[in-house]
Amino acid sequence: MYGEFFEGSVHFISQGLFNAKYRLENSECVIKVKNNTHVRCMNQLDLPFPEYFNILAPMDAVKVIRGTIPEDYLKDSSAEYYLRVRMKWDGF
Numbered sequence: 001m002y003g004e005f006f007e008g009s010v011h012f013i014s015q016g017l018f019n020a021k022y023r024l025e026n027s028e029c030v031i032k033v034k035n036n037t038h039v040r041c042m043n044q045l046d047l048p049f050p051e052y053f054n055i056l057a058p059m060d061a062v063k064v065i066r067g068t069i070p071e072d073y074l075k076d077s078s079a080e081y082y083l084r085v086r087m088k089w090d091g092f
Contacts, residue, residue: 029067037061
């Protein structure tokens with residue numbers, strides 16, 4: 001099964017109960033992403049967060065708050081790829 005995913009480098013802005021907010025690297029675009037669906041591609045024990053790190057999320061979990069997501073952040077990928085990345089970084 002294939003679908004559209006968001007994948008790319010972001011800067012963490014804030015954490016909410018249901019969503020996290022990020023600004024895309026080298027862009028004014030700001031997005032909100034559902035907490036339980038996106039993968040932070042970094043060691044979860046790295047606190048504070050690095051200035052920039054990659055995230056991966058299905059596009060239906062991403063909401064644009066400001067600006068436009070550049071095309072190079074949008075990927076057609078398989079559910080298998082998403083699950084493999086999730087296992088690597090989140091362990092489930």
